[in-house]
Amino acid sequence: MFKIAIIGSGNVGGALAQQWVNAGHTVLVGAKFPLSEKNKALAAKIGEDRFNTVAQAVKQAEVVLIATPPTAIFEVIAEMGDVSGKILIDATNAVRQKPEPYPTVFHALADKTTGEVVKCFNTTGFENMANPKYGTVALDMFMAGSSEKAKSVARQLALDAGFGECWDFGGEDKVVLLEQFALSWINLAIMQGHGRDIAFKVIRR
Numbered sequence: 001m002f003k004i005a006i007i008g009s010g011n012v013g014g015a016l017a018q019q020w021v022n023a024g025h026t027v028l029v030g031a032k033f034p035l036s037e038k039n040k041a042l043a044a045k046i047g048e049d050r051f052n053t054v055a056q057a058v059k060q061a062e063v064v065l066i067a068t069p070p071t072a073i074f075e076v077i078a079e080m081g082d083v084s085g086k087i088l089i090d091a092t093n094a095v096r097q098k099p100e101p102y103p104t105v106f107h108a109l110a111d112k113t114t115g116e117v118v119k120c121f122n123t124t125g126f127e128n129m130a131n132p133k134y135g136t137v138a139l140d141m142f143m144a145g146s147s148e149k150a151k152s153v154a155r156q157l158a159l160d161a162g163f164g165e166c167w168d169f170g171g172e173d174k175v176v177l178l179e180q181f182a183l184s185w186i187n188l189a190i191m192q193g194h195g196r197d198i199a200f201k202v203i204r205r
Contacts (some may be wrong), residue, residue, distance in 0.1 A: 001024050001025050001155075002025050002026070002063050002153065002157070003026045003028075003058035003060060003061045003062045003063070004020055004025050004026065004027050004061055004062070004063045004064075004065060004126065004157075005028050005029075005030050005054075005058045005060070005061035005062045005063070005065070006027060006028070006029050006030065006057075006064075006065045006067065007030045007031075007054055007057070007058070007064060007065065007066050007067065007068060007076055007080070008065075008066060008067035008068040008091075009029050009031055009038065009039050009042055009051075010056060010067065010126075011126035012067040012121065012126045012129060013029070013065065013067035013091075014042045014126070015126045015127075015129040015130040016044075016065060016067070016070075016091075016121060016129055017029060017033075017042065017046055017050075018042075018046060018130065018156065019129065019130070019160070019161040019162060020144070020160060020161065021046050021050075021160070023160040023171045027046065027050055028050055028051075028052055028056075028057040028060060028061060029042070029046075029051050029052070029057065030052060030053060030054035030055075030056070030057030030058060030079075031051060031053070031054065031056065032053070032079075033054075038106060039051060046070075048069045053079075054076065054079040054080060055079055055080065055081050055118060058080045058081060058083065058086070059081065061086065062087065063086065063087040063092070063153055063157070064080065064083065064086055064087070064088050064115070065089045065091055065121065066088065066089065066090055066091060066092060066105060066109070067091045067092065067103070067121075068092065069092070069097065070092045070093070070094040070098060070099045070104070070105050071096050071097055071098075071099050073099045073109070073176050074099065074106050074108070074112075077108070077109070077112050077113060078104075078146050080113075080162075082114075083113050083114065083115040084114040084115070085114075085115070085116070086116070087117070087118065087149070087150045087153045087154075087156055088109050088113065088114065088115035088116065088117045088148075088150070089117075089118055089119075089120050089121065089150070089153075089157075090104065090105045090106040090109060090117060090118070090120070090122070090175075091120065091121035091122050091190065092104075092105045092122060092182055093122050093179050093182045093183070093186075094179060095170035095179055095180070095182065095183045095186070098128055100165045103176055104119070104175055104176060104179055106118075106119045106144075106145070106172065106175045107172075107175070110172065115196075116147040116149055116150040117145055117147060117150060117172075118143055118144070118147060118150035118151050118153070118154045118180050119143060119144045119145055119169075119175045119179075120141065120142070120143035120154040120157075120158065120166070120201065121141065121154075121158070122178065122179065122182050123141065123142050123178065123181055123182045123185055123200065124141075124185055124199050124200070125185070125189060125199075126141065127196050127197065127198045128196075128197075128199045129161065130161040131162070132161065132163045132164075132199075133162060134199070137164070137165030138162060138163055138165075139163055139164060139199040139200065139201055140163060140164055140165050140166070140167055140200060140201050140202050141158040141161075141163040141165070141166040141167070142166065142167045142169055142178060142181065142200075143155065143158075143166055143167070143168060143169065143178070144168070144169040144170055144171065144172065144174040144178045145171065145172055145175065146171040146173045150190075151168060151201045152188060154166060164201070165202070167202060172193075176194065185199070185200065
């Protein structure tokens, strides 16, 4: 079991918080205003005692999931403090708004922190994270990064959230490709109007 800090208590962060609490992990939610009106609905589901400042949540965690708008990452990095040796999971997508001068949040984290960074939990809608089962089929999750330790943790957390498998896209050179893959889901689900209840599953013959 891991001690996890979730930075960003919106739809994605909230869905994964509930999944990991149910799986038995210690989950803390870090926020600038821990018990704001925005956070009360999630607090009612997982407990007010799980909410803290970003700095305090990260200090107590081994794993940090970042699910904020991409351009907020510089403020998040400043608030997190020392993350040496911690696993940092970038669950954001910068396909519409980049954290300049970086192409993705992953690259900002890799350059500006000493944590072990992995890209994961960005390729589907929050509804599929809250419930990754379609009948008897468990959806797949995908990840990228050059830290094998970070990818091992991300894979376990994906399985603990109910996904069937977590496919490795490759090293950090595949992070932008993984964001483009996320854009493929966004295109089908939202831009093409097929609805958010669709997802990707890798099958073998």
